[in-house]
Amino acid sequence: MARPENDTFLRALLRQPTDYTPTWLMRQAGRYLPEYCATRKRAGSFLQLCKSPALACEVTLQPLARYPLDAAILFSDILTVPDAMGLGLYFAEGEGPRFERPLREEWEIRNLAAPDPNAHLRYVMDAVAEIRRALKNSVPLIGFSGSPFTLACYMVEGGGSEDYRTIKTMLYSRPDLLHRILDVTATAVTDYLNAQIESGAQAAMVFDTWGGMLPEWAYKEFSLAYMERVIANLKKTQDGERVPSIVFTKGGGQWLEAIAAIGVDAVGLDWTTDIGAARRRIGDRVALQGNLDPVALFASPEGIACEAKRVLDSFGQHSGNSGHVFNLGHGISQHVHPDSVTVLIDTVRQYSRGFHGAFSPPG
């Protein structure tokens, strides 16, 4: 299986030279696109959309039909893994995700087991394979999972939370139980990502949405250590290609050095971190992905262009290697106008050329 025709994204992750800064957007297949809303309506619910390989494939491709994006990302939910563990994922109207059977009792935790992704998460693997066929090797497909700690948050709390009091109380009072959950979940996440790779995913991203609400020592012990284990056990593709990995801890800007040291190819940055400062701290070791404030997409076209250029200027010249994947610092809002994304992507594509190859930096 050859590399995709447009391999700019993969090259940037591996810090190889590129002609421009590749771009994709977290949650790029989402509610800001009317065509997404139409497919979702047809599916009946968000969960049915996730569980239908044909419809998941359809929405994955929608943003690529509109914009010159450099990667596709599997359309799915981060909570498919705990759902496959038997916790019973559902979405209450107007609320976030919830589990029918959150993990609370010690015996439930002792009984927790990693699911076989090719059985219980077959629909995800089928979606990956179908998307790869539909992409016809145009751009690479990113597979993903929630981080073990982030999944554990939802599994223990039973849904979102303001202060994650239940899981944190477990962390402070019964760390052995939390470690047991994370141990099983890390195995499940590893198996899940490897099955996605076997089905055709060409890069692997781990979303650590909630690790950033931990104290530093607890982040390292309960979130980062388990992501390290996942990354260390990722397989190569069937053709023997190494699959680049990205770890993104929202709110993890204070810990970039530690994240860069776990063996990942790229570190995701939320919008609070200055990407130039991050490059000086860890950019000689890993690629960086990010980090426009998603709310900047509500600005005027001039404002959007200004903020996109600010990120590119801050990262600076790509001397020798490249190592920057342009993205938002968090998922795109459902209220963004699709034309604003056009402004953003055109700006990055055009303006970033000046930072690459034999060109001089602009300005």
Add this chain to the structure above:
Amino acid sequence: MARPENDTFLRALLRQPTDYTPTWLMRQAGRYLPEYCATRKRAGSFLQLCKSPALACEVTLQPLARYPLDAAILFSDILTVPDAMGLGLYFAEGEGPRFERPLREEWEIRNLAAPDPNAHLRYVMDAVAEIRRALKNSVPLIGFSGSPFTLACYMVEGGGSEDYRTIKTMLYSRPDLLHRILDVTATAVTDYLNAQIESGAQAAMVFDTWGGMLPEWAYKEFSLAYMERVIANLKKTQDGERVPSIVFTKGGGQWLEAIAAIGVDAVGLDWTTDIGAARRRIGDRVALQGNLDPVALFASPEGIACEAKRVLDSFGQHSGNSGHVFNLGHGISQHVHPDSVTVLIDTVRQYSRGFHGAFSPPG
């Protein structure tokens, strides 16, 4: 007016030697205390409690009657200033604070003016004076304000927000309007804190609750610069004593060097920052306040003691100067058991003695 009998807190802020690490807790007069709930019920509402100097004084003193705390903090709300600007603060049942007249139109912003704190915020100054009388110089009284940017968030959004889209859209599209709001608000905050100092406040704290959701460049331009202006214009007490200042930006751990450089005496740390790492970064310039995870108070007594010691161990030995004020990394939760606070404060008081003076560090 003499220094308070227990001036440990003031000495720590000025990095002078102390016998132990002084402690107070953000939101120490709050709903976790049954006596607070009783007074609040008597007041009728939270806002009436804030606006009654006698009742505000009563609840300010309640935690000091229970625990050997080293400072009192004025009981008030951070939104009293915009309320005095005419925005109409109210609390909807079960929701957070809201403004009847949020700032949206350009003419409203042009007309915004800083209120005279001795007229429109007389009730706060009366509370400060009454608390000082009631404290009888036992421990110092902290005055406080929200940061200009944090107040502007509420003023523009009209209340809390998930993504602060309205104010951020103004920031990205009409920065001149936001600067106008911040200019007036910084003057209002300065006047407000100075009136508190004139009425008897012995330390001044600025709470920057929302600065941490900005990109670094925007944090510096729209939040930190205005806090710097406030700090630079704080008065001395009527006896010519310098009033130590504390700035706390929640989520500001990446920017500690910049915060420490604005002329403050102490920098507040939320629970995500390792206080030992923070001390190595900025502890030779300022005192540090914090930073136990408030959720650690839900652990067992052993767990609470372990986490309190972890913070003290991380800060380490206080050689020569002290410079640590123990606190939570955020306000105490209403669901904490009052006995858990006893465990915390006793642990800090006892264990920290080993870090001070001629003693050797424990362990």
